[in-house]
Amino acid sequence: MILRVAIRGFAADRIQFEDRVVIDSNDLDKLLPDLAIKHAAAMATFDLHMIEIEFLDEPDPLQRFFRIGTDPSGMVEPFKIDLSRPS
Numbered sequence: 001m002i003l004r005v006a007i008r009g010f011a012a013d014r015i016q017f018e019d020r021v022v023i024d025s026n027d028l029d030k031l032l033p034d035l036a037i038k039h040a041a042a043m044a045t046f047d048l049h050m051i052e053i054e055f056l057d058e059p060d061p062l063q064r065f066f067r068i069g070t071d072p073s074g075m076v077e078p079f080k081i082d083l084s085r086p087s
Helices: 025-044
Strands: 002-011 014-024 050-055 065-069
Antiparallel strands (some): 002 050, 050 065
16 A cells, blocks of 8 residues: 655744655555654754654545644644653
8 A cells, every 4th residue: 555645844833844755555664763763863852843744645634644742732632642651
Protein backbone atom coordinates (compact mmCIF):
# COMPACT_ATOMS: atom_id res chain seq x y z
CA MET A 1 0.00 0.00 0.00
CA ILE A 2 1.24 3.46 -0.89
CA LEU A 3 0.88 6.32 1.61
CA ARG A 4 1.16 9.97 0.64
CA VAL A 5 2.09 12.13 3.63
CA ALA A 6 3.08 15.69 4.34
CA ILE A 7 5.39 16.25 7.30
CA ARG A 8 5.58 19.77 8.67
CA GLY A 9 7.73 21.27 11.38
CA PHE A 10 6.45 24.26 13.36
CA ALA A 11 8.15 26.81 15.59
CA ALA A 12 6.51 29.94 16.97
CA ASP A 13 3.25 28.97 15.23
CA ARG A 14 4.91 29.11 11.81
CA ILE A 15 5.79 26.34 9.39
CA GLN A 16 9.56 25.91 9.32
CA PHE A 17 9.58 23.13 6.75
CA GLU A 18 7.31 20.83 4.82
CA ASP A 19 8.36 17.49 3.37
CA ARG A 20 6.02 15.57 1.11
CA VAL A 21 6.81 11.90 0.80
CA VAL A 22 5.32 8.87 -0.85
CA ILE A 23 5.89 5.82 1.33
CA ASP A 24 5.43 2.18 0.46
CA SER A 25 3.96 0.63 3.60
CA ASN A 26 6.46 -2.23 3.22
CA ASP A 27 9.27 0.30 3.82
CA LEU A 28 7.86 1.87 7.00
CA ASP A 29 10.23 -0.03 9.28
CA LYS A 30 13.22 1.43 7.42
CA LEU A 31 11.97 4.99 6.91
CA LEU A 32 10.20 5.87 10.18
CA PRO A 33 13.16 5.55 12.58
CA ASP A 34 15.27 7.97 10.52
CA LEU A 35 12.43 10.51 10.28
CA ALA A 36 11.68 10.18 14.00
CA ILE A 37 15.30 10.76 15.00
CA LYS A 38 15.60 13.81 12.74
CA HIS A 39 12.42 15.46 13.97
CA ALA A 40 12.78 14.53 17.66
CA ALA A 41 16.28 16.01 17.69
CA ALA A 42 14.94 19.30 16.32
CA MET A 43 12.24 19.41 19.02
CA ALA A 44 14.72 18.49 21.76
CA THR A 45 16.86 21.51 20.89
CA PHE A 46 13.74 23.70 20.63
CA ASP A 47 14.33 24.37 16.93
CA LEU A 48 10.80 23.00 16.44
CA HIS A 49 7.82 22.96 18.76
CA MET A 50 5.53 20.63 16.85
CA ILE A 51 5.64 18.03 14.10
CA GLU A 52 2.49 17.49 12.08
CA ILE A 53 1.98 14.46 9.88
CA GLU A 54 -0.87 14.73 7.41
CA PHE A 55 -2.07 11.57 5.70
CA LEU A 56 -3.06 13.16 2.40
CA ASP A 57 -5.37 10.38 1.21
CA GLU A 58 -7.40 10.16 4.46
CA PRO A 59 -10.79 11.85 3.95
CA ASP A 60 -11.73 11.98 7.67
CA PRO A 61 -10.24 15.18 9.15
CA LEU A 62 -10.20 13.59 12.62
CA GLN A 63 -7.94 10.80 11.32
CA ARG A 64 -6.00 12.80 8.73
CA PHE A 65 -3.62 14.62 11.10
CA PHE A 66 -1.18 13.48 13.78
CA ARG A 67 0.63 16.11 15.80
CA ILE A 68 3.28 15.76 18.49
CA GLY A 69 5.28 18.45 20.18
CA THR A 70 6.02 20.69 23.09
CA ASP A 71 3.48 23.44 22.28
CA PRO A 72 -0.13 22.25 22.65
CA SER A 73 -1.65 25.47 21.26
CA GLY A 74 -1.88 24.03 17.74
CA MET A 75 -3.20 20.63 18.79
CA VAL A 76 -6.71 19.25 19.21
CA GLU A 77 -7.23 17.54 22.58
CA PRO A 78 -3.54 17.48 23.56
CA PHE A 79 -2.37 15.25 26.37
CA LYS A 80 0.88 15.17 28.28
CA ILE A 81 3.27 12.23 27.99
CA ASP A 82 5.56 11.65 30.97
CA LEU A 83 8.93 10.94 29.38
CA SER A 84 10.62 10.37 32.73
CA ARG A 85 8.83 7.04 33.18
CA PRO A 86 10.02 3.96 31.31
CA SER A 87 7.43 2.55 28.92
